[in-house]
Amino acid sequence: xxxxxxxPEGPLAEKWARHKFGLKLVNPANKRKYDIIVxxxxxxxxxxxxxxxxxxxxxxxLTFHDSARRAHSIAAQGGINAAxxxxxxxxxxxxxxxxxxxxxDYRAREGNVxxxxxxxxxxxxxxxxxxxxxxxxxxGLLANRSFGGAQVSRTFYAxxxxxxxxxxxxxxALSRQVTTGKVKMLTRTELLDIVVEGGKARGIVTRNLITGxxxxxxxxxxxxxxxxxxxxxxxxxxxxxxxxxxAWRAHKHGALFxxxxxxxxxxxxxxxxxxxxxKLTLMSESLRxxxxxxxxxxxxxxxxxxxxxLKPTDLKEEDRDYFLERRYPSFGNLVPRDVASRNAKxxxxxxxxxxxxxxxxxxxxxxxxxxxGRKTIEAKYGNLFEMYEKIVDDNPYETPMMIYPAVHxxxxxxxxxxxxxxxxxxxxxxxxxNFSDHGANRLxxxxxxxxxxxxxFVIPYTVGDYLATIGPAxxxxxxxxxxxxxxxxxxSQIQRLLSIKGTKPVDEFHRQLGLIxxxxxxxxxxxxxxxxxxxxxxxxxxEFWSNVRIMGENEEMNQSLEGAGRVADFIELGELMxxxxxxxxxxxxxxxxxEHQTEDGEALRDDANFAYVAAWEYQGENQPETLHKExxxxxxxxxxxxxxx
Amino acid sequence: xxxxxxxxxxxxxxxxxxxVEYQLDNISPDMSFLEMFDVLNGELTKKGEEIVAFDHDxxxxxxGSCSMYINGRAHGPQTGATTCQLHMRSFNDGDTIxxxxxxxxxxxxxxxxxxxxxxxxxxxxxxGYVSVxxxxxxxxxxILIPRTVADExxxxxxxxxxxxxxxxxxxxxxxxxxxxxxxxxxILPQGKAESQQRAERMVAQMDAEGFGACSFTGACSVECxxxxxxxxxxxxxxxxxxxxxxxxxxxx
Numbered sequence: 001x002x003x004x005x006x007x008p009e010g011p012l013a014e015k016w017a018r019h020k021f022g023l024k025l026v027n028p029a030n031k032r033k034y035d036i037i038v039x040x041x042x043x044x045x046x047x048x049x050x051x052x053x054x055x056x057x058x059x060x061x062l063t064f065h066d067s068a069r070r071a072h073s074i075a076a077q078g079g080i081n082a083a084x085x086x087x088x089x090x091x092x093x094x095x096x097x098x099x100x101x102x103x104x105d106y107r108a109r110e111g112n113v114x115x116x117x118x119x120x121x122x123x124x125x126x127x128x129x130x131x132x133x134x135x136x137x138x139x140g141l142l143a144n145r146s147f148g149g150a151q152v153s154r155t156f157y158a159x160x161x162x163x164x165x166x167x168x169x170x171x172x173a174l175s176r177q178v179t180t181g182k183v184k185m186l187t188r189t190e191l192l193d194i195v196v197e198g199g200k201a202r203g204i205v206t207r208n209l210i211t212g213x214x215x216x217x218x219x220x221x222x223x224x225x226x227x228x229x230x231x232x233x234x235x236x237x238x239x240x241x242x243x244x245x246x247a248w249r250a251h252k253h254g255a256l257f258x259x260x261x262x263x264x265x266x267x268x269x270x271x272x273x274x275x276x277x278x279k280l281t282l283m284s285e286s287l288r289x290x291x292x293x294x295x296x297x298x299x300x301x302x303x304x305x306x307x308x309x310l311k312p313t314d315l316k317e318e319d320r321d322y323f324l325e326r327r328y329p330s331f332g333n334l335v336p337r338d339v340a341s342r343n344a345k346x347x348x349x350x351x352x353x354x355x356x357x358x359x360x361x362x363x364x365x366x367x368x369x370x371x372x373g374r375k376t377i378e379a380k381y382g383n384l385f386e387m388y389e390k391i392v393d394d395n396p397y398e399t400p401m402m403i404y405p406a407v408h409x410x411x412x413x414x415x416x417x418x419x420x421x422x423x424x425x426x427x428x429x430x431x432x433x434n435f436s437d438h439g440a441n442r443l444x445x446x447x448x449x450x451x452x453x454x455x456x457f458v459i460p461y462t463v464g465d466y467l468a469t470i471g472p473a474x475x476x477x478x479x480x481x482x483x484x485x486x487x488x489x490x491x492s493q494i495q496r497l498l499s500i501k502g503t504k505p506v507d508e509f510h511r512q513l514g515l516i517x518x519x520x521x522x523x524x525x526x527x528x529x530x531x532x533x534x535x536x537x538x539x540x541x542x543e544f545w546s547n548v549r550i551m552g553e554n555e556e557m558n559q560s561l562e563g564a565g566r567v568a569d570f571i572e573l574g575e576l577m578x579x580x581x582x583x584x585x586x587x588x589x590x591x592x593x594x595e596h597q598t599e600d601g602e603a604l605r606d607d608a609n610f611a612y613v614a615a616w617e618y619q620g621e622n623q624p625e626t627l628h629k630e631x632x633x634x635x636x637x638x639x640x641x642x643x644x645x
Numbered sequence: 646x647x648x649x650x651x652x653x654x655x656x657x658x659x660x661x662x663x664x665v666e667y668q669l670d671n672i673s674p675d676m677s678f679l680e681m682f683d684v685l686n687g688e689l690t691k692k693g694e695e696i697v698a699f700d701h702d703x704x705x706x707x708x709g710s711c712s713m714y715i716n717g718r719a720h721g722p723q724t725g726a727t728t729c730q731l732h733m734r735s736f737n738d739g740d741t742i743x744x745x746x747x748x749x750x751x752x753x754x755x756x757x758x759x760x761x762x763x764x765x766x767x768x769x770x771x772x773g774y775v776s777v778x779x780x781x782x783x784x785x786x787x788i789l790i791p792r793t794v795a796d797e798x799x800x801x802x803x804x805x806x807x808x809x810x811x812x813x814x815x816x817x818x819x820x821x822x823x824x825x826x827x828x829x830x831x832i833l834p835q836g837k838a839e840s841q842q843r844a845e846r847m848v849a850q851m852d853a854e855g856f857g858a859c860s861f862t863g864a865c866s867v868e869c870x871x872x873x874x875x876x877x878x879x880x881x882x883x884x885x886x887x888x889x890x891x892x893x894x895x896x897x
């Protein structure tokens with residue numbers, strides 16, 4: 001298989017404009033002859049569904065939630081980047097492009113990232129026009145804040161609820177199209193298979209989560225906007241139901257899966273408390289604007305704090321180690337996420353961690369409160385502080401917050417070309433579900449940007465080119481054999497799961513998988529551990545398929561059955577992640593191989609051998625996957641050792 | 646902690662439901678309320694019983710999925726918080742906790758603690774948007790919006806669509822939910838052009854869905870996990886009245 005990224009020729013700044021001009025158009029009167037399925041209604045899905053319906057296509061959008069408004073995009077707190085340069089602080093499209101490429105540790109495509117930076121400015125305009133209440137200055141202009149990995153202020157925000165407000169904006173646009181009849185909305189409907197026939201995506205098979213009914217849906221193109229796979233770690237900041245099933249089942253039909261080992265560990269999350277823990281809560285990165293990260297200088301003090309014999313506020317300034325400020329004087333607390341996370345791990349590994357578990361560091365606002373006053377801090381972060389207090393039962397205005405890294409985002413995903421098309425013609429992947437723009441590490445406030453860029457401003461152009469090429473007649477009826485076979489596959493997998501009747505609940509398998517992934521394929525990885533993990537995952541898979549216990553039937557609402565299908569896919573994905581991490585004999589961004597580090601413990605890339613996208617091709621049940629390499633070419637940035645010192 | 650639970654169990658919309666008692670012995674006060682339900686479901690599965698179905702997703706108080714009526718209060722004893730943000734430390738060892746689904750005609754029970762809230766989607770579809778197509782927006786800073794105005798719009802926009810307002814209301818009225826959207830878009834210049842039409846359409850849809858009338862007792866605002874203010878109901882009433890008095894907007 002030859003991977004063609006379809007990056008257009010020409011100078012970086014002209015690529016997208018030239019490409020758009022070269023794309024085929026569908027005549028307005030013909031658009032109504034095409035059907036498009038959009039799976040998932042988060043930022044990418046809702047914006048794509050609304051925009052395509054506005055153009056005149058017939059859209060069928062589906063979500064497993066009870067409403068499109070509940071997708072996990074809603075939980076993004078901090079903000080969305082855009083190269084508006086409203087602050088006159090030297091921002092530009094090129095700088096946003098450059099920061100993103102560098103932040104991603106040079107493992108993303110230049111062409112894609114430049115386009116992302118280019119359309120970022122349109123996103124803000126669009127959202128404001130929809131009535132998204134972004135934060136403003138007293139004079140009425142939009143406010144900005146700064147974020148990790150950047151030295152300009154380019155992040156737009158709506159209190160600590162930016163994702164919610166952007167999603168509600170996209171949801172409102174989607175709702176408007178439901179009323180016009182151009183979008184048919186299916187809620188509580190889960191994708192369980194993709195139908196590929198004659199080398200093209202033809203539609204999907206779904207399960208109605210209320211009745212259990214298995215149904216086929218046919219279309220000219222299918223868009224997977226189904227988010228990331230962070231829940232492979234069980235504990236993550238992702239919502240409980242976020243899963244990889246749609247992407248994984250597409251992968252099994254031939255869609256390549258790219259860079260699965262690129263996962264992002266977010267530095268500022270509320271630490272784990274007990275075995276019963278079901279998920280981790282993120283504290284927005286924006287807090288690092290004003291909060292200072294520290295641990296005690298000595299192990300002895302740290303131990304006293306862990307035992308409750310010493311209060312953090314009693315520790316003198318000279319006995320504290322502000323380790324990010326010390327190691328990275330120019331970026332300080334605002335280093336990118338992977339760097340901040342790894343350093344928190346180091347100090348905890350040294351025995352200087354706090355909280356009862358020793359797996360936490362402080363994020364301290366005392367200086368900011370002294371400098372700006374409590375009111376200012378409250379206005380900026382009030383809801384985050386409240387959230388922290390509700391969970392931890394501790395007041396962060398008085399005692400420093402405790403934080404620890406947690407899995408947050410997955411840069412890897414389905415391989416797509418410049419048009420966002422996967423390696424299966426007619427099947428697209430948007431937003432976090434694809435791999436395209438963040439390389440080996442995503443910068444803060446860039447996920448919202450990418451989801452909306454893909455949905456509002458990229459797919460409306462690129463999908464038309466494919467549709468115009470195939471023509472309206474190129475569609476299968478839902479009673480075609482390909483659909484019947486897919487329905488049969490889905491039904492028999494469900495029956496197989498229900499008939500195991502083992503002893504162990506689904507969640508316990510998920511928790512076990514998560515621990516394996518966190519211990520061996522988490523913040524730092526080594527060959528020995530990864531090989532061990534591979535074996536453990538294979539054993540877990542065998543146990544799952546012989547001992548999982550699912551109560552109830554298919555023909556009803558059955559949450560354990562839903563979970564079982566998702567965990568089955570996570571287990572298989574886990575193994576591929578381990579393979580990918582083993583293959584990538586270098587450290588870059590979120591992927592840190594202990595064997596490959598500089599003398600002072602920074603990630604050591606190997607550009608000569610690994611400046612490529614690792615795209616994996618499925619070869620059948622329990623068969624090793626085939627690796628395809630898309631070599632990354634850098635014409636506009638020079639690859640350097642990333643330094644935030 | 647030991648906890649006695651009385652949980653509403655209902656197989657589906659066509660089968661009558663009932664409260665079923667469960668006992669849990671090893672509950673940590675640091676557990677969230679939903680993690681307590683995870684423990685219960687784990688035990689039920691091991692005993693070979695069907696798990697309790699409940700809606701939940703983000704578990705950080707923003708998606709609006711969770712929806713439990715706990716000891717007679719929507720989202721339980723805390724104010725300004727969703728069920729997922731409630732922790733067991735809010736209860737005492739040995740407490741009996743009664744957990745029911747939202748009760749409202751417009752929110753039929755699907756299973757156990759899960760109700761159908763699609764009526765809310767249909768209300769938004771009736772007009773809860775600004776009619777602007779992708780790509781036709783002007784520069785974001787072209788219209789100045791004073792901070793106080795943006796803040797007030799944000800207060801209304803914070804609604805998570807959970808339905809606690811309806812569950813808390815003795816009339817099962819959806820006025821707080823509907824007014825939050827009407828008000829957000831009426832305050833902002835971008836939404837002004839359609840504001841009266843929007844109020845009319847959304848109110849009409851709200852009535853069609855079978856939500857009750859508003860008698861302004863304020864229970865909705867007290868129980869709202871985002872503490873949405875009653876001011877928005879007043880603003881929606883003003884928009885609605887204005888619409889009814891201007892002939893060009895009268896419909897039907």
